[in-house]
Amino acid sequence: MDIDYAIKKDKPTITDTRTKSEKALCEQWERSNCLSLMFIKTKISYGICGSVYQHDNVKALLKAIDMQFVTSDKALASTLIMKFLSLRLTDVSGVQEHIM
Secondary structure: OOOOHHHHOOOOOOOOOOOHHHHHHHHHHHHHHHHHHHHHHHHOOHHHHHHOOOOOOHHHHHHHHHHHOOOOHHHHHHHHHHHHHOOOOOOOOOHHHHHO
């Protein structure tokens, strides 16, 4: 059983004239989608789960989480510069060891 089947494949279309294999693929997708949603919801923190709209499709949920927590390169660079500027030498062994 591929748990990530719903992430890899799109939802099968529902038609009136489906064969048994198409029905099995649809059931496999539904089961994979349900298991993936439950796994993601149990593993992420409550704060993140509460800030993202709930979805019935695992692909849509992952896309919403990705869009909610997009990082900016400028913000990351600014954070790293501020950390570097706030470093203080606390040991007398040498500045090079302190920076590394």
